[in-house]
Amino acid sequence: MALRDALRSVAGWLEARTGLAEGLAPAVTHPVPRRTASWWYVFGSATLALFMLQIATGICLALVYVPAADQAYDSLRYLNDQAAFGWYLRALHFWGSNAMVLVMTLHMLQVFLWGAYKFPRELTWIVGVFLFLGTLGMAFTGQILRWDQDAYWGLGIGASIAARAPVVGSAIVHVMLGGPIIAGRTLSRFFAVHVFLIPGLLIALIGLHLWLVLRLGVNEWPMPGRVVDRETYRKRYEDDVHRDGVPFFPVAARKDMVGMGVVVLVVLACAAVFGPNGPHGVPDPTITDASPRPDFYFLSLFALLALLPPWTETVILLVGMPLAIALLLALPLIAGTGEKSWRRRPVAVLGVVLILLTVTTLATLGVLSPWSPVMDAGTALATPVAYVQGRTPLELQGALVIQNKQCRNCHSLGGEGGSRGPALDGVATRLTRDQLVRQVLQGGGNMPAYGKNLAPAEVNALVAFLETLRPARQPPVGAPAPPRAAARRD
Amino acid sequence: MPPSRRGFLFRLGLGLSAVAAALAGIPIIGFIFGPVRRHPGQAWIKLGPVATFPEGQTRLAIYDNPFRVAWDGPTGKIACWVRRIGAERFQVFAINCAHLGCPVRWFPQSRLFMCPCHGGVYYEDGSRASGPPPRGLFEYEYEIREHQLWVRGGQLPTLAGPV
Numbered sequence: 001m002a003l004r005d006a007l008r009s010v011a012g013w014l015e016a017r018t019g020l021a022e023g024l025a026p027a028v029t030h031p032v033p034r035r036t037a038s039w040w041y042v043f044g045s046a047t048l049a050l051f052m053l054q055i056a057t058g059i060c061l062a063l064v065y066v067p068a069a070d071q072a073y074d075s076l077r078y079l080n081d082q083a084a085f086g087w088y089l090r091a092l093h094f095w096g097s098n099a100m101v102l103v104m105t106l107h108m109l110q111v112f113l114w115g116a117y118k119f120p121r122e123l124t125w126i127v128g129v130f131l132f133l134g135t136l137g138m139a140f141t142g143q144i145l146r147w148d149q150d151a152y153w154g155l156g157i158g159a160s161i162a163a164r165a166p167v168v169g170s171a172i173v174h175v176m177l178g179g180p181i182i183a184g185r186t187l188s189r190f191f192a193v194h195v196f197l198i199p200g201l202l203i204a205l206i207g208l209h210l211w212l213v214l215r216l217g218v219n220e221w222p223m224p225g226r227v228v229d230r231e232t233y234r235k236r237y238e239d240d241v242h243r244d245g246v247p248f249f250p251v252a253a254r255k256d257m258v259g260m261g262v263v264v265l266v267v268l269a270c271a272a273v274f275g276p277n278g279p280h281g282v283p284d285p286t287i288t289d290a291s292p293r294p295d296f297y298f299l300s301l302f303a304l305l306a307l308l309p310p311w312t313e314t315v316i317l318l319v320g321m322p323l324a325i326a327l328l329l330a331l332p333l334i335a336g337t338g339e340k341s342w343r344r345r346p347v348a349v350l351g352v353v354l355i356l357l358t359v360t361t362l363a364t365l366g367v368l369s370p371w372s373p374v375m376d377a378g379t380a381l382a383t384p385v386a387y388v389q390g391r392t393p394l395e396l397q398g399a400l401v402i403q404n405k406q407c408r409n410c411h412s413l414g415g416e417g418g419s420r421g422p423a424l425d426g427v428a429t430r431l432t433r434d435q436l437v438r439q440v441l442q443g444g445g446n447m448p449a450y451g452k453n454l455a456p457a458e459v460n461a462l463v464a465f466l467e468t469l470r471p472a473r474q475p476p477v478g479a480p481a482p483p484r485a486a487a488r489r490d
Numbered sequence: 491m492p493p494s495r496r497g498f499l500f501r502l503g504l505g506l507s508a509v510a511a512a513l514a515g516i517p518i519i520g521f522i523f524g525p526v527r528r529h530p531g532q533a534w535i536k537l538g539p540v541a542t543f544p545e546g547q548t549r550l551a552i553y554d555n556p557f558r559v560a561w562d563g564p565t566g567k568i569a570c571w572v573r574r575i576g577a578e579r580f581q582v583f584a585i586n587c588a589h590l591g592c593p594v595r596w597f598p599q600s601r602l603f604m605c606p607c608h609g610g611v612y613y614e615d616g617s618r619a620s621g622p623p624p625r626g627l628f629e630y631e632y633e634i635r636e637h638q639l640w641v642r643g644g645q646l647p648t649l650a651g652p653v
Contacts, residue, residue, distance in 0.1 A: 070563025
């Protein structure tokens with residue numbers, strides 16, 4: 001009891017001087033619409049909890065990390081292998097960043113579907129879009145601080161995209177890299193941006209975002225038919241909240257606190273189970289067997305850049321992306337009134353479904369990267385035994401050509417190999433002998449021409465082998481089954 | 491007259507602060523955008539004796555970035571592909587794919603360069619064979635001086651500034 005009295009008197013002493021409790025009480029206990037004390041409303045505070053976790057773990061990492069190109073990699077290895085809890089803090093920071101992007105996206109989707117961006121909360125949404133962009137900026141710069149091969153070539157990709165800007169492209173690249181090429185000055189720049197610039201902006205914007213939430217009130221649960229009107233909205237909201245509101249603390253805050261606890265616990269668990277990410281390989285650009293891949297937040301963009309028709313790429317990067325961001329920012333100004341309920345906004349719901357499907361499909365493709373050649377297929381993959389059994393010497397020579405000329409970097413055989421080009425199993429049922437020769441020599445349909453790289457005898461052998469690639473008893477295309485081949489296959 | 495004197499002081503304060511902010515901004519902006527200002531981005535670099543590149547072959551060559559700083563570490567080294575066509579005829583390609591800058595790899599058997607990122611493929615002469623690259627590989631300017639192969643380079647080749 002003595003301890004409690006002592007604490008109470010300390011609190012009283014502080015309150016008498018700061019007046020903080022008195023000043024903050026109205027904000028903490030302000031009334032919110034009863035139905036908004038809902039599990040759907042916890043994503044914003046959960047994002048904030050993750051941001052605080054990122055700050056705490058980020059400061060810890062900065063205690064050891066050396067933002068110099070010659071030592072960054074070693075300091076990350078030191079964090080992983082030697083510093084007490086170093087591996088776990090790196091893991092927390094990595095999984096925390098993944099979770100932050102994810103939970104923030106959920107928050108954004110919820111706000112969009114609940115119509116919370118409409119009058120008078122337009123600015124809250126706009127600030128939120130900047131918070132989202134800033135978080136993606138943190139994700140990209142953070143991935144660079146991992147100063148490994150993915151970071152090095154990720155910078156190359158970023159610079160190559162920036163370079164497509166007309167007139168100022170080269171200047172942007174130089175400012176971004178801190179010089180003419182990716183090197184020591186580049187890492188220092190990205191460190192400053194990741195640790196000072198964007199976090200400072202984020203903290204300021206979060207302050208503004210929260211201020212706006214307090215000032216304008218938590219968005220009420222949307223009801224079909226309750227249309228937002230600039231003249232009547234504020235008064236109706238005030239009336240509703242005073243008639244049937246609950247204090248934010250503790251009624252709504254209870255669920256927020258559970259949400260915050262759950263996301264942080266999930267991050268703690270993921271970090272413990274899966275550990276830190278990388279660093280993968282020294283950032284030495286003379287190591288040519290690198291296969292760079294971005295972290296998951298940019299996988300969909302990575303996939304898009306492989307799948308777009310080449311001539312549309314620059315337009316989509318330089319016009320499409322800024323336009324998409326502008327559209328996000330302008331959304332509350334374009335559609336600031338009217339129905340809030342998703343039940344009456346089919347286009348909005350369809351849009352969300354479409355965007356989610358597109359992004360997840362692209363990200364999945366980004367993981368699989370079917371467009372990337374399997375760079376070691378020529379040495380790592382054996383020709384399936386079934387495809388060499390009973391073949392003539394000439395056909396076997398052709399199988400060797402397939403192996404030696406790295407055909408399987410792009411074409412699979414027996415399910416192994418690249419998927420840039422079509423699988424070669426059964427190719428004889430699709431192309432005639434003449435078509436095969438033409439395709440090999442002249443290429444086309446996204447295949448390089450091998451005319452200069454293959455001797456006539458090699459082409460002959462290769463095509464002879466390809467002609468045997470068809471299911472038993474199925475004749476090659478365009479010709480009745482030659483009796484000899486049919487007999488052998490049976 | 492006191493009001494005008496106060497007004498003057500207010501305007502003076504505002505003006506002085508604006509001037510101070512503008513003056514402070516000059517070195518800050520200049521520093522941030524310094525890399526744009528008159529950086530050559532190119533220098534002649536010695537790749538090594540011509541004899542180390544056999545005729546008819548394409549080999550990896552490594553050089554030190556001419557604009558390197560002491561703390562560049564492994565990133566101070568740059569690689570390029572050297573193709574020797576004849577006694578004095580060369581082609582030197584940047585390792586960066588013309589699509590988005592990933593490192594292309596040379597496959598001597600199929601005589602192709604392939605990119606691991608988005609599947610760009612180039613012929614041995616650097617011209618585009620397939621995939622998303624909008625052009626062939628970036629090529630260095632080269633010279634042979636006293637049996638040594640020299641190239642002109644030093645900046646990240648992109649569509650805005652080839653080698």
